[in-house]
Amino acid sequence: MDFISILSIFVMACFVGYYVVWSVTPALHTPLMAVTNAISSVIIVGALIAAAAGSQADGGQTAKWLGLVGVVLASVNIFGGFAVTERMLAMYKKKERK
Amino acid sequence: MRALLGPVIGGAAALFFATPAMAASGEAVNPWVAVAYLISGVLFILALRGLSSPETSRAGNRYGMIGMLIAVVTTLITHDVASLPEIGVAIAIGGGIGFVIARRIPMTDMPQLVAAFHSLVGMAAVLVGVAAYLNPGAFGILDAAGEILVVSRVELGLGVAIGAITFSGSVIAFLKLNGNMSGAPIMLPGRHVINLGVLSAIIGLTAYFAILPTGETAMIFWIIVALAFVIGFLLIIPIGGADMPVVVSMLNSYSGWAAAAMGFTLGNTAMIITGALVGSSGAILSYIMCKAMNRSFISVIAGGFGAASGPADGAEKIDRPYKRGSAEDAAYMMKQAESVIIIPGYGMAVAQAQHALREMGDMLKEEGVNVKYAIHPVAGRMPGHMNVLLAEANVPYDEVFELEDINSEFAQADVAFIIGANDVVNPAAKTDKGSPIYGMPVFDVEKAKTIFFIKRSMGGVGYAGVDNEVFYMDQTMMLLSDAKKMCEDIVKAL
Numbered sequence: 128m129d130f131i132s133i134l135s136i137f138v139m140a141c142f143v144g145y146y147v148v149w150s151v152t153p154a155l156h157t158p159l160m161a162v163t164n165a166i167s168s169v170i171i172v173g174a175l176i177a178a179a180a181g182s183q184a185d186g187g188q189t190a191k192w193l194g195l196v197g198v199v200l201a202s203v204n205i206f207g208g209f210a211v212t213e214r215m216l217a218m219y220k221k222k223e224r225k
Numbered sequence: 226m227r228a229l230l231g232p233v234i235g236g237a238a239a240l241f242f243a244t245p246a247m248a249a250s251g252e253a254v255n256p257w258v259a260v261a262y263l264i265s266g267v268l269f270i271l272a273l274r275g276l277s278s279p280e281t282s283r284a285g286n287r288y289g290m291i292g293m294l295i296a297v298v299t300t301l302i303t304h305d306v307a308s309l310p311e312i313g314v315a316i317a318i319g320g321g322i323g324f325v326i327a328r329r330i331p332m333t334d335m336p337q338l339v340a341a342f343h344s345l346v347g348m349a350a351v352l353v354g355v356a357a358y359l360n361p362g363a364f365g366i367l368d369a370a371g372e373i374l375v376v377s378r379v380e381l382g383l384g385v386a387i388g389a390i391t392f393s394g395s396v397i398a399f400l401k402l403n404g405n406m407s408g409a410p411i412m413l414p415g416r417h418v419i420n421l422g423v424l425s426a427i428i429g430l431t432a433y434f435a436i437l438p439t440g441e442t443a444m445i446f447w448i449i450v451a452l453a454f455v456i457g458f459l460l461i462i463p464i465g466g467a468d469m470p471v472v473v474s475m476l477n478s479y480s481g482w483a484a485a486a487m488g489f490t491l492g493n494t495a496m497i498i499t500g501a502l503v504g505s506s507g508a509i510l511s512y513i514m515c516k517a518m519n520r521s522f523i524s525v526i527a528g529g530f531g532a533a534s535g536p537a538d539g540a541e542k543i544d545r546p547y548k549r550g551s552a553e554d555a556a557y558m559m560k561q562a563e564s565v566i567i568i569p570g571y572g573m574a575v576a577q578a579q580h581a582l583r584e585m586g587d588m589l590k591e592e593g594v595n596v597k598y599a600i601h602p603v604a605g606r607m608p609g610h611m612n613v614l615l616a617e618a619n620v621p622y623d624e625v626f627e628l629e630d631i632n633s634e635f636a637q638a639d640v641a642f643i644i645g646a647n648d649v650v651n652p653a654a655k656t657d658k659g660s661p662i663y664g665m666p667v668f669d670v671e672k673a674k675t676i677f678f679i680k681r682s683m684g685g686v687g688y689a690g691v692d693n694e695v696f697y698m699d700q701t702m703m704l705l706s707d708a709k710k711m712c713e714d715i716v717k718a719l
Contacts, residue, residue, distance in 0.1 A: 141501040144503075145509070157610050163502065168484075175301060190357075190360035195308075200349040201346070202320045221622065
């Protein structure tokens, strides 16, 4: 993809983010932070590429290990972030009507 | 690799990637690959969208998980994976740690946890950036001559820098929130000059990094990384404990921008969309927090809040008369009341009083009292923290109201019950121009007919270190005790 297409996606996504986040109810701001944490770990994609590439090039071996460490860190975040969000959201209950 | 995963995801993968152009080289030639990443980006948008109400939130969280799964699987099946077992082990280790932490962490510690998670995103961004620099071929960012593309170098430099700032800043935020480090601001002399110097050095070096021939850039690249780690540290140490909600939100934003920068390098839609979402989310939350404290973002970043307020209250230490009440008084008055508004603050969470408080609320409801909870945006130590704590104690979320929704109701309320909060009910914020909290939106508790104020003792004041007029008002009864014990005593008396 060329730079301008990428930039366009980015700018549009910023606007989407702006409106979507303002519509989040303040009561759920903590789960919001936890889940944004989890999804920002999509950076695992980069770590996987580095780890997958193996040692084809000069810096490949080091890059692979850095990638693997990156995979570990991002996985902590992905699993931890989604799980803790799930745990919090399960606590929100409505008043039971009698 | 395909042989390994083939039987498992064969059907689904065939649907998406069965065209002959199926990329094995790392470059996403197959348009379906881009579509898969786009879908995962859209699912992330839906994940946040779900949070607009508690009813849809859990479905939203599932969308997020599916989006992540799609992104990971797509990456694995479109690259020649030379080290699948290692990757599997890495995911298992990380996932296991994350899962256990998520299950065990007490809800009061959420701010620390979020700060710690931010630091991991930051570090992961740095690692990915360094890996891309060391092995640019695998990331498809080389030009025909074997040099790293200029655009990619700018993205790499910025991505690594933002990631490193997120990491070291979040580590400091974690240490402060977790109490391993004093919440008091650490003020270096000339810190603004130092910080601006380091920041401009990072930007200047990134530009230099972009124009040098690739072979000569190693030194510059490592200096950028090192400086970024240092600046993250320098930026957060002068910020006091009271401003931590803003800092945590700000670092949330940074972690998003770091992911976005890496997304640019990889031309990956899922990462760019996510980065933009998370970046905006953190920025909006910081803005909301700043507004709730009537502080400008710049002044929070500049730091130092909470350092000068210590001695300030020494000036006026006159013993003023106040009324002291007992648990029985409170129980009696609230039983007679028609409506009670409870204002919980972080002190309630520290005392672990939320369950006793909810029990008290339930008993009052049985007596026919209309019980509502009023939450200030800065109650707790991160945005929405108090809502989670109340939800954990089984307080139904439709009894919990935000500041602007409930503030007009104090005039009709019989009782305002303040537990562990202080600054957010201080009328000085409305009247006293000299007060450090002047201009902060606060609850109009003084309009309620009766006020119960639970406080450990008359000494010691809120975060901002200001005396509170509400203590001495005619309709106020101070309930001087530990918050949990007081709630339990009231429950007994009911």
